[in-house]
Amino acid sequence: MGRLFKRTVILLSVLCLLCAGCGTAESGSRSGADMAADEEETPEALYRKALEEDVLIVYTVSTRVAPVKESFEKAYPGLSVEIRDLRSPNLIEEVEANDKNSVSSCDVVLCNDNSGDFKTRLVDTGIVVPYLPSDIAAHMKTGMTGEMVSFFNEAELLFYSSAKYEKCPIGNLWELTDPIYRGRVFMPNPLRSFSTWALCGASLDHADELREAYREYTGEDLAEDNGENAAEIFWRRLSENLVFTNSSDEVVEALSSGNADFGFCVSSKLRFRDIGYEIEPVWKLAPFTGCRTTYAVMMARNARNVHAAKLFIRYMLGETDGSGEGYKPFCTVGTWSARDDVPDGSPVPLDEIDLITPDQDRLIAGKKRIETFWTGIMKESTVTGK
Amino acid sequence: MSKRLLCPILLSCIIVMLLSGCGSAVPRGTLHVALPYSDNVQDADTNYYIGWLEDRTGLDLEITTVRQTRSTDYLDMLFSSDTDIDVILFGGDFTVSPETVEAYVRAGDIDDTDGVSWYANAGADAREGAGQILWINYEWLTGLGLAIPTTTEELEAVLCAFRDRDPNGNGLKDEIPLAGSMDAYVYSPVEFILNAFVYNDPIHSRYGLGDDADVLMASSDGFREGLAFCRRFYAEGLLDAHFADCSRSLLSELVNSPSDLVGAFTTGSISDVVYQGNPEIMARYVHVLPPEGPGGVRNALYSVQEPTVGAVITKRSTKKAEARKLLETMLSEEASLIARFGERGVDWDFSDGLDVSIYGGTSTVVTRNYIWNTSQNKHLNGIGPMNVPERYIGGVTWNGVNSDAEYIDGRAQMSYREFLPAADRFHERDEALSSYMDRAVADFVLGKRDIGSDREWEDYLKELSSY
Numbered sequence: 001m002g003r004l005f006k007r008t009v010i011l012l013s014v015l016c017l018l019c020a021g022c023g024t025a026e027s028g029s030r031s032g033a034d035m036a037a038d039e040e041e042t043p044e045a046l047y048r049k050a051l052e053e054d055v056l057i058v059y060t061v062s063t064r065v066a067p068v069k070e071s072f073e074k075a076y077p078g079l080s081v082e083i084r085d086l087r088s089p090n091l092i093e094e095v096e097a098n099d100k101n102s103v104s105s106c107d108v109v110l111c112n113d114n115s116g117d118f119k120t121r122l123v124d125t126g127i128v129v130p131y132l133p134s135d136i137a138a139h140m141k142t143g144m145t146g147e148m149v150s151f152f153n154e155a156e157l158l159f160y161s162s163a164k165y166e167k168c169p170i171g172n173l174w175e176l177t178d179p180i181y182r183g184r185v186f187m188p189n190p191l192r193s194f195s196t197w198a199l200c201g202a203s204l205d206h207a208d209e210l211r212e213a214y215r216e217y218t219g220e221d222l223a224e225d226n227g228e229n230a231a232e233i234f235w236r237r238l239s240e241n242l243v244f245t246n247s248s249d250e251v252v253e254a255l256s257s258g259n260a261d262f263g264f265c266v267s268s269k270l271r272f273r274d275i276g277y278e279i280e281p282v283w284k285l286a287p288f289t290g291c292r293t294t295y296a297v298m299m300a301r302n303a304r305n306v307h308a309a310k311l312f313i314r315y316m317l318g319e320t321d322g323s324g325e326g327y328k329p330f331c332t333v334g335t336w337s338a339r340d341d342v343p344d345g346s347p348v349p350l351d352e353i354d355l356i357t358p359d360q361d362r363l364i365a366g367k368k369r370i371e372t373f374w375t376g377i378m379k380e381s382t383v384t385g386k
Numbered sequence: 387m388s389k390r391l392l393c394p395i396l397l398s399c400i401i402v403m404l405l406s407g408c409g410s411a412v413p414r415g416t417l418h419v420a421l422p423y424s425d426n427v428q429d430a431d432t433n434y435y436i437g438w439l440e441d442r443t444g445l446d447l448e449i450t451t452v453r454q455t456r457s458t459d460y461l462d463m464l465f466s467s468d469t470d471i472d473v474i475l476f477g478g479d480f481t482v483s484p485e486t487v488e489a490y491v492r493a494g495d496i497d498d499t500d501g502v503s504w505y506a507n508a509g510a511d512a513r514e515g516a517g518q519i520l521w522i523n524y525e526w527l528t529g530l531g532l533a534i535p536t537t538t539e540e541l542e543a544v545l546c547a548f549r550d551r552d553p554n555g556n557g558l559k560d561e562i563p564l565a566g567s568m569d570a571y572v573y574s575p576v577e578f579i580l581n582a583f584v585y586n587d588p589i590h591s592r593y594g595l596g597d598d599a600d601v602l603m604a605s606s607d608g609f610r611e612g613l614a615f616c617r618r619f620y621a622e623g624l625l626d627a628h629f630a631d632c633s634r635s636l637l638s639e640l641v642n643s644p645s646d647l648v649g650a651f652t653t654g655s656i657s658d659v660v661y662q663g664n665p666e667i668m669a670r671y672v673h674v675l676p677p678e679g680p681g682g683v684r685n686a687l688y689s690v691q692e693p694t695v696g697a698v699i700t701k702r703s704t705k706k707a708e709a710r711k712l713l714e715t716m717l718s719e720e721a722s723l724i725a726r727f728g729e730r731g732v733d734w735d736f737s738d739g740l741d742v743s744i745y746g747g748t749s750t751v752v753t754r755n756y757i758w759n760t761s762q763n764k765h766l767n768g769i770g771p772m773n774v775p776e777r778y779i780g781g782v783t784w785n786g787v788n789s790d791a792e793y794i795d796g797r798a799q800m801s802y803r804e805f806l807p808a809a810d811r812f813h814e815r816d817e818a819l820s821s822y823m824d825r826a827v828a829d830f831v832l833g834k835r836d837i838g839s840d841r842e843w844e845d846y847l848k849e850l851s852s853y
Contacts, residue, residue, distance in 0.1 A: 063669040063788055067525065070666070085665045090786030189742050192786070244742045246784040246793070253801050257675065275524065275672075276533030378740045 041133075041307075043314060047076055050308035055080045057305075058312065059095055060110040061088050062295065064268075064329040065316075071325040072315050079308055087247065088112050088194040092121050095300065099127045104302035107309040113148055113296040114198035116364035123147055128298035131313050135320040136339075144338040150294040151317055151327075153336035155267040155355055156195040157290035161255040163278035169261075172286045173210070174217040176262060177237040185241045186251045186263035190374050193247065195266050199291040201370045202358035203231040209287035210234055216286060232373055239377045255279045264290065267346070270334030281334070289354045294338075295330075318342060415708045416446040419473045420464070422480030423451050426759060426767040435724050435765040443715050445708055457482040464700075465495040472703035473712060476695050477507060477769030487695055497699040497706055505713040507696030509722060509774025511655065516802035517589065517689025518572045518581075519795075521671040522650045526553035537678045538582045538615060545624040548649035556645065563649040564619065566629040567637040568828065572654040575625060576616045576831055581687060582679030583612030585807060589689065591820045593813030600813060604823050605847055608681065613830045614837045615679075621833065630828055634658070642667055650674070654689070656798075657759040657791035665789035673798035676805045686805035690812075696771030713771050722772040726779070728757050728764035741783040744796030750781030756790050819853040826850075 050056075058065060058081055069081040084106075086094060091111055098106040109128050111118050122128045130149045137145060144150045158176075160168050170176065176185055190196040203210070210230040214222040222230055245251055248265030255263050256277040267290070270281055282289045297316060303309045318327030322342040331337060335345040344350070363370070421430055430436055430449040440447055450471065454460040457480050464471060476482050484504060490496040491503045522534065527544070530551055535541040547553070548563035567573040571588045580586035584603045585594055592604035603609055619625040626632065632640075638659045641648045653659050660667050678684040697716070699709040715721055727734035737749035757764055784793045826846055829835040836842050 061788075063665075066666045066669045083665050085669070085788040087784070087786030087788070189740075191740055192742075243746070245746070246742050246744065247788075250746075250797055250800070253797060257801055257804065259804070271528075274531070274533075275527045276536070375740060 041310065043311060043319070046307045046311040046314070047079075050076070050305065050311050051078050053305040053308050055082050055305070056107050056308040056312055057082045057084065057105055058108045058110065059084045059086065059091050059106050061086060061091055061112055062110055062268075062330075064332075065110060067329045068316055068326045072312060075315065075325065076311065079311075081312065087192065088115070089117070089192060092117055095122055095127060098300065099302055102302065104300045104304060106300045107303040107305045108312055109296075109298045109300060111296055111298075112194040112198075112293060113150065114291075114293045114358055114360070114363070115194040115201070116360050116367065117194065118296065119148070119360060120364055123296075123298070126301055129301050131299045131310055132317075133310075133314055136314065136317050139322060139339045139341045141338055141340055144294070148296040149298065149313075149317075151297045151338050152295055152330045153338065153350060154195070154293045154295065154334065155290045155350070155353065156199040156264060156293055157267045157353075157355075158282040158285060159252070159255055159263050159265060159269075159279050160282060161258055161261055161263075161278060162280045163256060163258040164261060165280075168280065168282050168285075170282075170285070172213055172217045173288065174214050174234065176241065177234070179241070181241045181261055183241065183243055184261040185238065186243045186245055186254050186260040186265075188247055188251065188265065189244045189378065191371070191378060195248075195291075195293045196264060197370065197374075198293055198358045198363065199264065199356075200231075200235060200374065201363045201366060202291045202356050203234070203288075204229060204366060204370070205359060205362060206287065206356050207231050213287040228373075235373070236377065239381060242381070244378070244381060252277055252279050266293065267334035268332060270346075271332040273333070283348050283353045285354050287354070288356045291356045291358055292350065293358075414444060414446050415705060416448055417472045417705055417708055417712060418448050418450065418470050419475060419712075420452050420460075420471050421449050421475050421766070422455075422478055422769055423453050424478045424767055424769060426478075426761055427765075427769070428761055428763040433763050433766070434729050435721075438724060439712065439715060439721065442721070443708075443712050445712060447712070452480060455479045458486060461490060461495070465490070465493075471700055472705050472709045473697055473699055475697045475766070475770040477510075478767065480769075482695050482698075484695060487698055490698075495701050497701045497703065497709075499699075499706060499710075503698065504695045505697040505717065505771035506693035507768070507770065507772055508691075508693035509772060509776070509779050510726065510768040511691050511779070514688070514690045515799045516806060517654060517687040518578050518652050519654070519656070519798045519802065520575075520578055520650060520652050520674040520676070521656060522674045523548070523553070523646075523648065523670055524672045525646070525670055526649055529553055529555070534672070534674055535677055536675065538579065538680065541579075541677050542619070542624065545619070545649065546622070549623055553649070554646040560645065560647060561649060562626045562640060562647055563624045565626045565632070565637055565640050565648045565651045567632040567634050568630055568824075569632075569634040569637075572658070573634055573637060573652060575619075575629070575650070575652050576613075576827060577687070578652045578676075579616050579619070580609065580612040581683075581685040582677050583615065583681065583683055584608035585683075585685050586612070587687060587812075588820065588824070589687075589815065590812045591814075591816045592823055595688065595807050595812065596810050599811040602850065605850055608679075608683065610837065610843055611681075612679070613827065616831045617833065617837050620831050625831075630832055641671075646670070655759075655791060655795045657795070660791070662756070662758075662760040662791055665787075668789035668791070668794060673794075673801060675801055684805055685807060686802045688806045696769075716771045717773045719773070719775060722774045723751075723778065725765050725768075725770065725772040726758070726774045727751060727753060728755065728762070733757055733764055737781070737783050743781045744784050744793050745780050745782075746796075746800055748781060749783040751778050752783040753785045753790075753792070756785055756787065756792060759791065816853065819850075822849065822853060 065083055095106050098104040132149050188196045190200045207229040211222050248269050251263035251265040252269045252272050254260035299309050315326035318324040322339045331345040333345050336350045337344050487504045491498045530547050530553055532544050535544045545563035548561055564575050566575040571577050577588050584606050594601040594603055641659050642661050676684050676686045697713050733755040734753045737752045741749035743749045830837040
C-alpha cells in the first residue's frame with residue numbers, strides 16, 4: 001500500500017469518526033420537532049424525564065392557564081411552570097425572537113390561530129409543532145387537529161349590557177350603526193386583536209348577506225361606491241359609533257358598568273357573568289353576530305424542556321378520557337369543547353349561533369386590504385379623539 | 387527622509403500630543419449625589435439613566451446610597467457631619483415634605499438660590515383619577531360561586547364566605563378576607579369603605595369637595611355609621627386583625643403568598659402590592675367598583691397627584707451651578723421619559739397612533755418592557771426630579787402583556803371614573819387635624835373607643851372642633 005493511499009485511508013477514517021461523533025452528539029439533543037413526533041410516551045415516563053429538566057415556559061394569550069399551572073404543579077411535584085401571558089401579536093413576536101436562539105426559552109405556545117399570522121409566521125415556518133398523543137387524538141373532533149392542535153372553540157361575538165337592557169334591543173347588525181349608539185359600541189382594536197381581526201376580515205366574504213340585511217333593515221338597496229363592499233361600508237359606518245379598546249376585558253367591563261350598550265368580544269368572557277358581570281351574548285342576529293375562533297396549543301421546535309412540555313400539553317388536553325383537571329378551566333361558559341368526550345361549556349350549540357367561519361387562507365391573502373382599511377379607520381378615530 | 391518632509395510630521399505629532407494632553411487636562415466636574423436605596427434599582431454604577439445624565443451634562447456623578455428611610459434622620463446626620471454631598475435625591479420610601487425642606491433652608495443647610503429650594507417630581511403616576519381601588523380574589527369568588535359585591539351588604543356577605551368556607555382549599559382557617567395596612571391611606575380598607583357612607587377624602591383632612599370643601603365630613607352621621615360598619619368588619623374577623631400594625635411590605639408579602647391567603651385589599655396601583663412578573667397573582671385579583679352603602683352613597687376617592695420633592699442642593703455644595711445643571715436636565719422631557727419608561731427604542735417608543743391608550747384615549751407611548759416597579763437598571767424608578775407630561779402618562783399604550791400592572795390599573799381607573807365626584811376645589815390638608823382623625827378612626831375601628839357610645843362620639847366631635 002502506497003504512502004499516499006495509507007494517508008488517505010487514515011484521513012478518511014478520522015473524518016468518518018468525527019462525523020459519527022457529531023451524529024451521536026446530535027441525537028443526544030433531539031429537537032422539539034423530533035420529540036413531537038414521538039407520541040406514545042406515557043405520562044409517568046414523561047414525568048420522570050421532565051424532572052431532569054428546567055422550569056417549563058408557557059407563552060399564552062389566555063389567563064386561564066394560571067389555574068392549569070397551579071393544578072399541574074400540584075399533580076406533578078417538582079415541576080415548575082412559568083407563564084408569559086401576552087396578547088396574540090406580541091406573543092408571535094416573542095416566540096419568533098425566541099426561535100432565533102438555538103435553545104428557546106419558550107416551550108409551549110397557546111394562541112388564537114384565526115388571523116393567519118399564527119399559521120404563516122409560526123406554523124408554516126415550523127417554529128411551533130403539534131404534539132398530540134394518539135390516546136387523546138382519538139377523541140378530538142373533526143377539524144381540530146392537523147398541522148395545528150386546536151383545543152377549544154370560541155367565538156368573537158356581539159354582547160349587550162344587561163345592566164341596561166332586559167333583552168337584546170336589536171335584531172339586525174346594521175342597527176348598531178344608528179346614531180343613538182354613538183360611543184356606545186365597544187370593540188377591541190382589530191389591528192391588535194386577532195379574534196376581532198378575524199371577524200372583520202371574514203365579514204368581507206359575507207358582503208351579500210350584509211347587503212341583504214341592509215335591505216331588510218332600511219327597505220333600500222345599499223349604495224356601494226369607492227370600491228368598498230358591503231362589509232367595509234358597514235364597518236365604516238359603525239366606526240362612527242365605535243369606541244376602540246385594547247382587549248375584550250375592557251369591553252365586558254364597559255358593558256357591565258353600563259358605559260357601553262353593545263360590544264364585540266371573545267365569547268369566553270361570558271364566564272364573568274358568574275361573578276356578577278351584567279353581560280349577555282347575542283346568539284341570533286341578521287346576518288351574523290360574530291365569527292368562530294379557535295385556540296391552538298403547540299410546542300416550540302427548540303423547546304428546552306421537551307418532556308415537561310409534552311406532559312403539560314397532555315395535561316391541558318384533559319388526558320386520555322378528557323376528565324383531567326387541566327382542561328377544566330377552558331370548559332367554561334362561552335367555549336365549545338374540541339373533544340367528543342367532553343361536553344361544551346356553553347348551553348347553545350355552536351351551529352345554532354349566527355356565526356360566520358373565517359377562511360384562513362382568504363384572511364392571509366386579504367391581509368393587506370384589511371390592514372389598510374382598518375389603519376385608515378384607526379387614524380380617523382385618533383383624529384376625532386374617540 | 388528629507389528634512390522638508392520630517393518637519394511637518396514632527397509638528398503634527400507635537401500638535402496631536404498637545405491636543406490629547408489638553409483633553410485629559412480638562413477635568414469633568416464631579417457631583418456627589420445621595421441616592422436612596424431601592425429594591426427596584428439594581429446598580430447605580432451601571433444604571434442606564436445615570437450614564438445618560440453623565441453623558442448629557444458632562445458631569446461625573448459619584449453616587450452615595452442612602453439606606454435610611456427616615457429622611458430627616460439622614461438630613462440631620464448629613465448636616466452635622468462634613469460629608470461631601472452636593473445633591474440629595476428623594477423618592478420611593480425616602481420622602482420629604484416641602485415644609486420640611488423649608489425648615490432646612492431656614493437652618494442654612496439647603497440651598498435656595500433664586501428661590502428654588504427643591505426640584506419637583508411630577509408625572510410618575512397619572513395626575514388625577516381614582517386614588518384607591520379595591521381588588522378581590524377572582525378565584526375565590528368563582529370557587530365559592532359568588533358574585534362581585536356591589537353593595538356594602540354584599541361585600542360583607544362575600545367576606546364572610548371568604549372567612550368561613552376555606553376558599554384556598556388547604557383545610558386551614560388561614561384566609562384573610564380583607565387585608566390592609568395603615569402605612570398609607572390607599573392601603574386602608576377602612577378609608578375605602580367609608581366612601582360608601584360619606585365622601586371620605588383623608589388626603590384632604592376628610593373635608594368635602596367643591597361647595598362642600600369647608601365641610602368636615604368626619605363629623606357627619608354618615609361617617610359615624612361607616613365607622614360602626616368598619617368596626618363590625620374588624621370585630622367579626624373580616625378585616626385583618628393585624629391591619630393596624632401591618633406595613634406595606636408585609637401586606638405585599640401576604641398578597642403575593644403562594645399559599646393564596648388574601649381575599650381582598652386596596653391600593654392606589656396594583657403594583658404597589660402585587661409583585662411585577664408574577665402573572666398568576668396578577669390574574670388572581672380583579673378590581674371591584676366602589677360598593678353602594680345603605681344610604682345609596684357610592685364614591686371613589688378623587689386624587690390629584692401633587693408634585694413631590696425630587697431633589698435638593700446642599701448649601702455647603704461648592705458646585706451649585708453643576709448641581710442645578712443636573713437637576714434641570716432631569717426635569718427635561720427627554721430625561722423624564724427615560725426616568726419614567728426606560729431606554730427609548732428598547733423599553734418604550736413613541737406610538738404610531740394606531741393603538742388605544744390604556745386609559746382609553748389617544749396613544750402616545752408604547753411600552754415594550756414594562757419595568758416600572760420591577761428590579762431593573764434602566765432608571766431610578768421614580769426617584770429624583772422628573773416632569774413627565776400628562777399626554778405621555780395618560781397616553782401609554784398597552785404592551786400586550788395581560789398581567790401588565792399599568793394596564794390592569796388603567797382598566798380599574800376607567801371603571802371608577804363614573805364614581806369620582808366632580809372636584810373643582812379641595813380643602814387644604816391640615817396635618818394636626820388629619821393626625822388626630824387618623825388616630826381616632828383607628829381607635830374606633832379597633833374598639834379602643836366605642837363608636838356606639840354617644841358620649842364617646844360627642845367627645846370625639848368636641849376634640850375635632852378644637853383643631
